[in-house]
Amino acid sequence: MPTIEDVARLAKVSTSTVSYALSGKRPISAATRRRVEQAVAELGYRPHAGARALASARSEVIGLMVPLRSGVDVSVIMQFVAGVVTRGREHGHDVLLLTQEDLVGLERATDGSMADALVLMDVEADDARVPILTRSRQPAVLIGLPRNASGLSCLDLDFEAAGRLAADHLAGLAHREVALLGAPPEVLERHTSYADRVTRGFREAAGAHGLTAHVLPCPSTPAGAREVVDELLASAPGVTGLFVHNERALPHVLTRLRELGRAVPGDVSVLALCPEDVALAQQVPMTAIDLPAATIGSLAVDMVMARLDGDQPAETRLLTPVLTDRGSTAPR
Amino acid sequence: MPTIEDVARLAKVSTSTVSYALSGKRPISAATRRRVEQAVAELGYRPHAGARALASARSEVIGLMVPLRSGVDVSVIMQFVAGVVTRGREHGHDVLLLTQEDLVGLERATDGSMADALVLMDVEADDARVPILTRSRQPAVLIGLPRNASGLSCLDLDFEAAGRLAADHLAGLAHREVALLGAPPEVLERHTSYADRVTRGFREAAGAHGLTAHVLPCPSTPAGAREVVDELLASAPGVTGLFVHNERALPHVLTRLRELGRAVPGDVSVLALCPEDVALAQQVPMTAIDLPAATIGSLAVDMVMARLDGDQPAETRLLTPVLTDRGSTAPR
DNA sequence: GAAACGCATTGAAGCGCTTCGACGCTGAAT
DNA sequence: ATTCAGCGTCGAAGCGCTTCAATGCGTTTC
Numbered sequence: 001m002p003t004i005e006d007v008a009r010l011a012k013v014s015t016s017t018v019s020y021a022l023s024g025k026r027p028i029s030a031a032t033r034r035r036v037e038q039a040v041a042e043l044g045y046r047p048h049a050g051a052r053a054l055a056s057a058r059s060e061v062i063g064l065m066v067p068l069r070s071g072v073d074v075s076v077i078m079q080f081v082a083g084v085v086t087r088g089r090e091h092g093h094d095v096l097l098l099t100q101e102d103l104v105g106l107e108r109a110t111d112g113s114m115a116d117a118l119v120l121m122d123v124e125a126d127d128a129r130v131p132i133l134t135r136s137r138q139p140a141v142l143i144g145l146p147r148n149a150s151g152l153s154c155l156d157l158d159f160e161a162a163g164r165l166a167a168d169h170l171a172g173l174a175h176r177e178v179a180l181l182g183a184p185p186e187v188l189e190r191h192t193s194y195a196d197r198v199t200r201g202f203r204e205a206a207g208a209h210g211l212t213a214h215v216l217p218c219p220s221t222p223a224g225a226r227e228v229v230d231e232l233l234a235s236a237p238g239v240t241g242l243f244v245h246n247e248r249a250l251p252h253v254l255t256r257l258r259e260l261g262r263a264v265p266g267d268v269s270v271l272a273l274c275p276e277d278v279a280l281a282q283q284v285p286m287t288a289i290d291l292p293a294a295t296i297g298s299l300a301v302d303m304v305m306a307r308l309d310g311d312q313p314a315e316t317r318l319l320t321p322v323l324t325d326r327g328s329t330a331p332r
Numbered sequence: 333m334p335t336i337e338d339v340a341r342l343a344k345v346s347t348s349t350v351s352y353a354l355s356g357k358r359p360i361s362a363a364t365r366r367r368v369e370q371a372v373a374e375l376g377y378r379p380h381a382g383a384r385a386l387a388s389a390r391s392e393v394i395g396l397m398v399p400l401r402s403g404v405d406v407s408v409i410m411q412f413v414a415g416v417v418t419r420g421r422e423h424g425h426d427v428l429l430l431t432q433e434d435l436v437g438l439e440r441a442t443d444g445s446m447a448d449a450l451v452l453m454d455v456e457a458d459d460a461r462v463p464i465l466t467r468s469r470q471p472a473v474l475i476g477l478p479r480n481a482s483g484l485s486c487l488d489l490d491f492e493a494a495g496r497l498a499a500d501h502l503a504g505l506a507h508r509e510v511a512l513l514g515a516p517p518e519v520l521e522r523h524t525s526y527a528d529r530v531t532r533g534f535r536e537a538a539g540a541h542g543l544t545a546h547v548l549p550c551p552s553t554p555a556g557a558r559e560v561v562d563e564l565l566a567s568a569p570g571v572t573g574l575f576v577h578n579e580r581a582l583p584h585v586l587t588r589l590r591e592l593g594r595a596v597p598g599d600v601s602v603l604a605l606c607p608e609d610v611a612l613a614q615q616v617p618m619t620a621i622d623l624p625a626a627t628i629g630s631l632a633v634d635m636v637m638a639r640l641d642g643d644q645p646a647e648t649r650l651l652t653p654v655l656t657d658r659g660s661t662a663p664r
Numbered sequence: 665g666a667a668a669c670g671c672a673t674t675g676a677a678g679c680g681c682t683t684c685g686a687c688g689c690t691g692a693a694t
Numbered sequence: 695a696t697t698c699a700g701c702g703t704c705g706a707a708g709c710g711c712t713t714c715a716a717t718g719c720g721t722t723t724c
Contacts (some may be wrong), residue, residue: 050385
């Protein structure tokens with residue numbers, strides 16, 4: 001492997017000149033720069049990432065912690081990851097993938113200087129990672145709202161507003177009794193922050209509109225989802241509006257309704273909270289509040305990068321939810 | 333951040349002793365090791381990854397290239413990634429995430445010493461990454477079979493055998509006319525290697541059994557899948573066995589069959605090629621050939637790690653497909 | 665009792681890069 | 695003509711770690 005010294009020799013300049021020519025951190029004459037670039041091309045030179053990290057105290061890597069465990073909505077994650085990687089590259093950064101459970105990995109990445117900055121998905125109310133991050137000096141962005149964000153930046157869809165928006169929408173269509181079919185029980189038990197927030201917003205707005213609101217966790221399995229629908233329809237036969245916040249259960253809920261002869265939106269209005277492509281991939285296109293996962297990923301990178309150079313203070317950003325009507329809801 | 337020198341000072345030993353105590357590459361007395369460990373704990377010392385990479389010419393990182401583009405089966409990818417990350421950790425390696433399209437990223441990771449080894453998903457017949465890999469000195473494992481693997485290791489499910497297995501299974505149930513609903517057209521056009529191979533195996537075994545076999549690419553959208561089903565049933569009304577190799581289209585195919593009043597498996601037998609959880613998440617549990625994505629991920633890491641230490645020759649491994657009967661196929 | 669050995673430990677030389685201070689040169693200002 | 699900037703370039707010091715050769719010391723061997 002050619003080193004910077006080989007390049008310097010070939011270009012007949014010093015190594016520092018090569019470094020400056022490549023980084024642009026000092027003015028270099030056009031002629032010299034050209035010679036350097038030629039030498040680089042000729043040798044196929046690539047800077048050694050470790051050496052660079054050592055000398056500059058910068059790794060040009062973003063650590064990204066994603067939940068690879070079950071029960072999470074895969075397409076949300078994939079889109080999010082894609083957003084992070086793409087935007088990371090635009091900032092000249094690569095992405096180191098860490099798994100949610102791996103606290104040791106987080107410490108390794110944090111203090112072990114593997115990453116300059118961190119983005120963490122799927123934050124829980126009392127997240128074990130928060131203290132580690134507060135202790136470290138690295139910029140971090142949490143996707144979600146922990147109970148105690150103390151100095152950490154957070155970003156997320158405003159799930160509480162999304163819950164309200166859903167209730168508003170159904171109330172606007174004159175529904176009187178509505179239900180939220182939410183995240184699977186295991187996610188709720190972890191108190192993943194978004195699940196709690198959707199519920200709160202939905203309940204609140206439903207109350208304000210004088211709606212009767214039911215809230216049920218909903219397993220992602222076909223059988224589990226079916227059971228929840230049956231249970232709901234049995235215990236609350238007057239429900240005419242459904243708000244489904246569970247990407248994987250959504251198709252099964254729709255299937256069950258159809259099996260029971262309930263037309264959507266004729267008999268029951270169904271509103272989803274999911275990424276656009278999921279809304280479009282159902283048996284019937286879904287009226288849905290978009291979960292802009294890729295956008296959130298990009299924004300997370302922007303936020304964390306901004307904090308890497310300047311030292312902006314911590315900030316919490318909540319994206320305003322947007323509802324797109326695709327015809328799966330109708331007036332009662 | 334404490335350095336190895338701080339640790340050495342506190343433990344009253346030399347830095348080299350600390351290094352050896354931590355790496356275990358030389359015998360260190362129990363007493364000394366204990367002192368070192370104590371100092372490490374007390375200071376919260378973490379080795380600087382870059383410095384380590386520079387000195388040892390090893391980054392302890394695996395580069396993983398995944399297709400984050402659309403049209404791919406998300407849950408397959410997620411499971412695969414999870415397999416790679418988990419097994420990578422067991423080998424003491426972290427994972428650097430690269431996107432499929434990013435050839436520059438591949439070169440950066442390859443020669444820029446960001447990664448010790450590479451795992452690439454979704455390999456195409458004439459993959460642009462192959463020449464880059466052949467040129468580099470790093471061990472790599474391709475998931476899929478490029479036309480010219482020249483010295484590179486490959487790993488995959490034996491999709492050709494899977495195609496044959498599907499045809500065998502349907503033939504065994506006395507079906508006479510069968511169809512393969514495969515990958516979306518865009519995937520086929522890329523000549524992603526698995527798509528071609530499934531087709532070949534299916535055609536071959538169907539021929540051997542004297543079956544009439546239809547092969548249709550199948551879009552992953554609800555409308556597209558529906559159309560393909562309609563088209564098939566119109567042009568080949570005698571088809572009684574369906575082999576679906578498209579995770580996302582599968583639910584839509586089943587929905588369409590139901591809409592058309594074709595019972596599964598009463599009127600039509602449906603066999604899938606997909607991960608187990610996808611097979612179980614359908615309206616009806618699917619008889620399916622398992623796509624063991626997580627296993628492939630783990631194995632890929634094992635292969636690449638084996639090549640990192642010893643220098644084993646390149647090798648191609650194809651996993652034997654396994655069919656699990658869950659009742660969605662029946663005798664004609 | 666001297667020589668030889670093996671074990672635990674050390675010192676020092678890098679690994680390949682960035683960056684700081686210094687230097688020489690040209691051209692403008694005096 | 696002399697001074698002074700400022701631009702473009704260079705030299706050298708380190709960043710924090712690994713690793714090789716060498717050292718010291720207590721044991722065994724003849």
